Amino acid sequence: MFDSQILLDCGIGGDSDQEDGATEEGVARHRVLIFCQLKQMLDIVENDLFRKLMPSVTYMRLDGSTDVSKRHAVVQTFNADPSIDVLLLTTHVGGLGLNLTSADTVIFVEHDWNPMKDLQAMDRAHRLGQKRVVNVYRLIMRGTLEEKIMGYAIVSLPPFTAIGT
Numbered sequence: 421m422f423d424s425q426i427l428l429d430c431g432i433g434g435d436s437d438q439e440d441g442a443t444e445e446g447v448a449r450h451r452v453l454i455f456c457q458l459k460q461m462l463d464i465v466e467n468d469l470f471r472k473l474m475p476s477v478t479y480m481r482l483d484g485s486t487d488v489s490k491r492h493a494v495v496q497t498f499n500a501d502p503s504i505d506v507l508l509l510t511t512h513v514g515g516l517g518l519n520l521t522s523a524d525t526v527i528f529v530e531h532d533w534n535p536m537k538d539l540q541a542m543d544r545a546h547r548l549g550q551k552r553v554v555n556v557y558r559l560i561m562r563g564t565l566e567e568k569i570m571g572y573a574i575v576s577l578p579p580f581t582a583i584g585t
Contacts, residue, residue: 426559432474432477449505450555451504451506451507454527455511456510458510459483470506477506479504479507480506480507482507482513486513498522499522511538511540511541512532512537521545524552524554528541528556528558528559531558531560531566531569531570542556558570
């Protein structure tokens, strides 16, 4: 499923009591957007990763069940409060003109079959006003249909880049 190490490497979920957002090792904490295609996968990340394994992570959630009148407030709170580490989103909600420039890390746990929706979601952190480099991680299981589909997306959409391990 989702390896918590990527969040720990971003300075999230470890022991951090410092006000400036730095971890004990002196690494600046990152603000993370985690995208999934389906709300059920967000439930898994929220319940099985954050609540059970990383209870110190502070997060908010924005998906199709979030009342439309409250979505702007969620975005404003996430952008304004640096103590919130992660914003969990579905790619469908994440593509609706949101400005999430307080985040500098984007993680796709589950990919949309339409690569344009993923690009739109990724653009939420690449807006005017972004002052930091934005790193994008795509979690893809080796030897799966998803890996093949992402391979086709890389060929058909030149802006995609992939780093293999």
